[in-house]
Amino acid sequence: MTPTRSTLRIYDSAAREVRDFVPLVAGKASLYVCGLTVQSEPHVGHVRSGVNFDVLQRWLRHSGYETTFIRNVTDIDDKIVAKSEAAGRAWYEHAQIMHRELSKAYAALNVAPPTYEPLATGHIPEMLELIELLIERGHAYAAADGSGDVYFDVRSWKAYGELTGQAVEDMEAAADADPRGKRDPRDFALWKGAKPTEPATASWPSPWGRGRPGWHIECSAMAGKYLGPAFDIHGGGLDLRFPHHENEQAQSRAAGKPFAAYWMHNAWITTAGEKMSKSLGNSLTIPSVLQRFRGIELRYYLVSAHYRSHVEFSFDALEEAAVGFQRIEGFLARASAALGADQGWLATMPPEFTDAMNDDLGTPGAVAVLFDRVREGNTALAGNDTASVQRILGEVTLMLDVLGLNPADEAWGAPAGGDEKLHHAVDVLVKSLIDQRAAAREAKDWAAADAIRDQLKEAGVEIADSPSGPTWSVN
RNA sequence: GGUGGGUUGGCCGAGAGGCGAGGCAACGGACUGCAAAUCCGUGUACACGGGUUCAAAUCCCGUACCCACCUCCA
Numbered sequence: 001m002t003p004t005r006s007t008l009r010i011y012d013s014a015a016r017e018v019r020d021f022v023p024l025v026a027g028k029a030s031l032y033v034c035g036l037t038v039q040s041e042p043h044v045g046h047v048r049s050g051v052n053f054d055v056l057q058r059w060l061r062h063s064g065y066e067t068t069f070i071r072n073v074t075d076i077d078d079k080i081v082a083k084s085e086a087a088g089r090a091w092y093e094h095a096q097i098m099h100r101e102l103s104k105a106y107a108a109l110n111v112a113p114p115t116y117e118p119l120a121t122g123h124i125p126e127m128l129e130l131i132e133l134l135i136e137r138g139h140a141y142a143a144a145d146g147s148g149d150v151y152f153d154v155r156s157w158k159a160y161g162e163l164t165g166q167a168v169e170d171m172e173a174a175a176d177a178d179p180r181g182k183r184d185p186r187d188f189a190l191w192k193g194a195k196p197t198e199p200a201t202a203s204w205p206s207p208w209g210r211g212r213p214g215w216h217i218e219c220s221a222m223a224g225k226y227l228g229p230a231f232d233i234h235g236g237g238l239d240l241r242f243p244h245h246e247n248e249q250a251q252s253r254a255a256g257k258p259f260a261a262y263w264m265h266n267a268w269i270t271t272a273g274e275k276m277s278k279s280l281g282n283s284l285t286i287p288s289v290l291q292r293f294r295g296i297e298l299r300y301y302l303v304s305a306h307y308r309s310h311v312e313f314s315f316d317a318l319e320e321a322a323v324g325f326q327r328i329e330g331f332l333a334r335a336s337a338a339l340g341a342d343q344g345w346l347a348t349m350p351p352e353f354t355d356a357m358n359d360d361l362g363t364p365g366a367v368a369v370l371f372d373r374v375r376e377g378n379t380a381l382a383g384n385d386t387a388s389v390q391r392i393l394g395e396v397t398l399m400l401d402v403l404g405l406n407p408a409d410e411a412w413g414a415p416a417g418g419d420e421k422l423h424h425a426v427d428v429l430v431k432s433l434i435d436q437r438a439a440a441r442e443a444k445d446w447a448a449a450d451a452i453r454d455q456l457k458e459a460g461v462e463i464a465d466s467p468s469g470p471t472w473s474v475n
Numbered sequence: 476g477g478u479g480g481g482u483u484g485g486c487c488g489a490g491a492g493g494c495g496a497g498g499c500a501a502c503g504g505a506c507u508g509c510a511a512a513u514c515c516g517u518g519u520a521c522a523c524g525g526g527u528u529c530a531a532a533u534c535c536c537g538u539a540c541c542c543a544c545c546u547c548c549a
Binding site: 013016034035036037039042043045046047048049050052077078079161164165166167169170171185186187188189215216236237238239240241242243244246247265266267268269270301304305306308309310311312314316317319320321323324325327330331334356362364365367368369370371372375378379381382441444446449450453462463464465466 | 476477478479480481486487488489490496497498499500506507508509510511512513514542543544545546547548549
């Protein structure tokens with residue numbers, strides 16, 4: 001085995017190239033990811049970003065970086081207000097219900113919690129502070145129309161457009177946007193004055209009257225609060241590049257903060273060639289997908305594609321992924337059974353896996369290494385090569401842990417005590433049938449033997465003959 | 476109009492000048508009483524048209540189609 005010499009390289013979407021990851025502080029990594037606006041049930045697309053950045057978090061930690069990971073939740077915005085009204089409940093109740101759904105979805109996919117998950121509504125003072133600083137520095141202004149709005153002055157910040165490589169002159173002004181008191185149609189709201197039609201609870205006091213934050217300011221304020229004026233990586237979905245991330249960066253830099261050193265954006269999951277948020281229906285919400293597939297299978301499906309590749313979602317593809325993953329689980333089960341308590345603690349991460357992951361989180365290549373090891377492990381198992389099985393099981397487990405795909409991880413909901421008892425009862429019953437079948441086979445009464453196997457299969461119990469005798473499993 | 480991305484075998488999905496990632500499916504073989512699982516083997520894939528090169532899926536030019544963003548968006 002050749003030791004790996006690679007270091008982490010990531011595609012920086014601001015530079016539009018793969019760059020070596022050099023943290024601001026040696027040995028540490030700081031990461032900010034735009035989480036979701038909790039306005040409706042999370043679907044597969046929403047959760048992709050959670051899974052992708054969870055893999056990044058795990059890989060950074062595995063690589064030895066002391067990692068601070070902040071992933072926010074936007075719990076106040078126009079859509080939340082509108083949807084809560086439609087649902088007939090308060091905006092904060094609606095936001096919290098959806099937030100709980102999101103947390104459940106993350107948990108079901110073994111998305112590890114970030115270091116901290118700040119809420120926009122919990123950071124109004126920090127946002128006000130930042131807005132005042134921008135006004136002082138001449139990059140923001142309170143609207144002259146008395147609306148209580150405060151806008152960022154795009155023309156005052158010559159670097160505006162740098163993140164997405166656009167010239168201000170080429171940007172279309174929002175067709176739908178109400179220009180209100182804007183000096184330039186491209187100026188964006190830092191603070192939105194309260195309107196009489198909106199719930200009174202959705203506004204906070206400010207120097208410009210009651211109101212609520214604009215969308216972008218929260219991330220600048222929260223990233224600044226928890227990670228400092230400069231931090232390593234900012235992540236989010238591709239659609240956030242503009243305007244959200246462009247505005248975050250403009251506002252932060254205009255306030256004198258260097259902000260993110262690297263930008264990472266995950267690509268889409270589409271359905272029928274369309275962005276998921278446009279396709280309606282609820283068949284793709286996490287709870288409904290989880291009725292058909294296990295969380296670990298869905299996670300495997302997401303992890304097996306590169307985070308910057310578009311994924312065309314289909315249940316057929318998910319089904320294939322699930323079958324592939326079961327191959328890994330089959331090896332784990334056989335290897336564990338063969339080794340008993342004597343499992344491999346001494347394993348080291350395969351260098352090919354490390355190289356793949358260091359190459360801009362090349363999870364597809366990493367998964368290929370995983371399958372290579374599984375095949376080797378199966379061969380070792382067939383040859384009763386216990387030492388190799390032990391080593392390979394250890395390697396496979398390490399790789400799965402980093403990808404968040406270890407079936408033994410308690411996050412997947414290990415069976416509780418009650419299940420143990422049930423398992424024992426079933427085991428005794430099935431074993432007696434297996435004995436009967438063995439007797440029939442001894443007598444070369446194949447019809448009787450197959451009848452028992454079929455009967456068990458009918459009940460969902462699969463019998464597999466192995467050199468060390470038959471085993472059973474429920475599928 | 477501006478900006479960015481894509482098109483790879485039956486399917487999913489990597490790669491980025493020479494050597495066919497990997498998975499699923501299919502077919503053949505081994506093992507098995509028969510299966511299942513597992514292992515071994517089998518594929519002349521890179522949207523199209525030109526060009527550069529000893530060598531192109533990969534670089535260049537052009538064409539087609541698809542997608543995203545341009546102040547609601549993972």
